[in-house]
Amino acid sequence: MSIASDEQQYGESDFRAWDPLTELSAVSAEDIRFSRGFLRSQPEVWFPGFTAHWLPLFHTFDIHHEKCGTTPLIDLDAGEGAAFHGSLDGETVSLFIPRSLSECITRTQAPAASLTAKHLMIEYFARRFMTSLASSWSANEGGVFRFQSDVSAPSEACVGGVRLDFRLNGEELSLVIGISQGLMDRLDRLWITQILKGIPSAEERSRVRVVFGSTAFLPSEVGDSLVPGKTLPINFGGSDSVVLLMDEQPWLEGSLFTHDDQLVFQARGEANEGIANADGMTSVTFELEEIELSKAESALLSQPGALHKLASSAKQPKIHISVAHKKVGHGILVAYESQLFVKVIGEQ
Amino acid sequence: MKLEKFRSLSAHQRAMVAIAVLLDGHEAELYLDNDALAGEELAKAAKDFVAASPEFRNILAGDALRRALEELQSRTADVKDERLQE
Numbered sequence: 001m002s003i004a005s006d007e008q009q010y011g012e013s014d015f016r017a018w019d020p021l022t023e024l025s026a027v028s029a030e031d032i033r034f035s036r037g038f039l040r041s042q043p044e045v046w047f048p049g050f051t052a053h054w055l056p057l058f059h060t061f062d063i064h065h066e067k068c069g070t071t072p073l074i075d076l077d078a079g080e081g082a083a084f085h086g087s088l089d090g091e092t093v094s095l096f097i098p099r100s101l102s103e104c105i106t107r108t109q110a111p112a113a114s115l116t117a118k119h120l121m122i123e124y125f126a127r128r129f130m131t132s133l134a135s136s137w138s139a140n141e142g143g144v145f146r147f148q149s150d151v152s153a154p155s156e157a158c159v160g161g162v163r164l165d166f167r168l169n170g171e172e173l174s175l176v177i178g179i180s181q182g183l184m185d186r187l188d189r190l191w192i193t194q195i196l197k198g199i200p201s202a203e204e205r206s207r208v209r210v211v212f213g214s215t216a217f218l219p220s221e222v223g224d225s226l227v228p229g230k231t232l233p234i235n236f237g238g239s240d241s242v243v244l245l246m247d248e249q250p251w252l253e254g255s256l257f258t259h260d261d262q263l264v265f266q267a268r269g270e271a272n273e274g275i276a277n278a279d280g281m282t283s284v285t286f287e288l289e290e291i292e293l294s295k296a297e298s299a300l301l302s303q304p305g306a307l308h309k310l311a312s313s314a315k316q317p318k319i320h321i322s323v324a325h326k327k328v329g330h331g332i333l334v335a336y337e338s339q340l341f342v343k344v345i346g347e348q
Numbered sequence: 349m350k351l352e353k354f355r356s357l358s359a360h361q362r363a364m365v366a367i368a369v370l371l372d373g374h375e376a377e378l379y380l381d382n383d384a385l386a387g388e389e390l391a392k393a394a395k396d397f398v399a400a401s402p403e404f405r406n407i408l409a410g411d412a413l414r415r416a417l418e419e420l421q422s423r424t425a426d427v428k429d430e431r432l433q434e
Contacts (some may be wrong), residue, residue, distance in 0.1 A: 022427075058369075086382075109371075114421060116417055116424065120364065123364070124364060124367045124371070128372075131382055146383070146387070147382050259379065328391050
C-alpha cells in the first residue's frame with residue numbers, strides 16, 4: 001500500500017482519535033490481581049478423592065453423572081436458590097444450590113416427600129457436599145471444617161468461588177462454592193507455586209516489546225512516510241490485538257483492555273507469526289512499550305487469560321515507531337471507521 | 349440399642365441423623381460430626397443407630413425420620429395458625 005494511495009483514499013478530517021477508554025473493555029483490580037493464580041487454576045486437581053465420596057450414592061440411586069467443568073469466579077452470581085455456610089480454619093465457605101439442582105435432588109431421592117422433607121434433603125446434600133470437599137482437599141493441611149447448621153449469614157462474605165458444571169442423568173446442572181478472601185488468597189498462592197515449580201533461574205529477566213502492529217514500505221518511501229502529520233496504515237495487527245516479542249521473537253498474542261487510565265494486556269496464547277516483512281520491503285513496527293519480565297513473571301503471563309498492567313496510558317497512548325528495531329518516531333492511534341492507523345507526531 | 353442421645357436432639361437434628369443413616373450408613377458420622385453447634389452429639393447419635401443390623405437400622409431410621417418430620421410440620425402448622433389468628 002503506497003502513501004499516495006492512502007492520501008487519495010482518506011481525507012485528513014476523516015480520521016478521529018482512537019480512544020481506548022471507550023473502544024476497549026475494562027477489567028477490575030481483582031481481575032488483574034487473580035488473573036495469573038486463582039482465576040487460571042484448575043480446582044478439580046486439588047480435590048482428588050472428591051468423586052469417590054459420591055459413587056456409592058450415585059450407584060444406590062442409579063444416577064449417571066458426568067463432570068463438565070470447573071470455573072473459578074471472582075464475581076459471584078449464585079442466582080436464586082438455597083445457600084449453606086461453613087467455615088474452614090475461620091474462613092467462610094458457602095454452597096449455593098440453584099433451584100434446578102434442588103429439584104433434581106429431591107426428584108431423585110424423595111419424589112413424593114413433603115416440602116419440609118425436601119428442605120431437609122437439600123440441607124443434607126449441602127452438608128455431605130461441603131464435608132467431602134473439605135476432606136478431599138489435598139492442600140487442607142489439617143484444617144478443620146465446620147458446617148454452620150443455623151441459618152444465620154456467614155461472618156465473612158464470599159468474594160469469589162468456583163462454579164461446578166455437571167450432568168446428572170443427562171440433565172445439565174451447576175452449583176457455586178463461595179469462598180472468603182483468605183481462602184481465595186491461599187488458592188491463588190497455591191496455583192502460582194505450582195506454575196513456578198521447576199522453573200530454573202526464575203529471576204532471570206528478558207526484554208519484551210509490546211507490538212501493536214506493523215506496516216511495510218518500499219525502502220525509497222520510508223523517509224517520506226515517517227514525517228510528522230502523516231497517517232500510516234497498519235497492515236498487520238491494528239485492532240485490540242497485540243503481540244509480545246521476547247528477545248525479538250514472537251512470544252504471546254493477546255488483547256488490550258483498560259483498567260482506570262492504563263492499558264492492560266491479556267494473554268490469549270502463543271504468537272503464531274511475527275511481524276510481516278515482505279521481500280524487498282522495509283518493515284515499520286508500532287510499539288506500545290517495552291517491558292522487562294523475569295522468567296517467573298513470563299511463566300505466569302503465558303497462561304491464556306493472564307493479565308499484565310502496562311505502563312502505557314489509556315488516554316491517547318503513545319505509539320513508538322521502529323524500523324529495524326530502532327525507534328525512529330512516535331505517533332498516536334487514529335481511526336477511520338473501524339480501521340486503525342498511526343498518525344506520526346514527532347521524531348524519537 | 350441405646351437411642352437416648354438421639355431422643356435428646358431437636359426434631360431438625362433427629363431428621364438430619366436419620367437421613368444420614370439412611371443414605372450413608374456407617375459413614376453417617378463423617379457427614380455429621382463437623383456440625384458447628386452439635387457435631388459430637390449428632391455423630392454419637394448416628395453411631396448408636398449404625399450399631400444395629402442394616403435392616404433394623406433402616407426401619408428404625410425411617411420411623412425416626414417420619415416422627416421428626418411430623419413434629420416439624422406440626423410446628424409449621426402451629427406457626428401458620430398463630431399468624432392467621434393475629
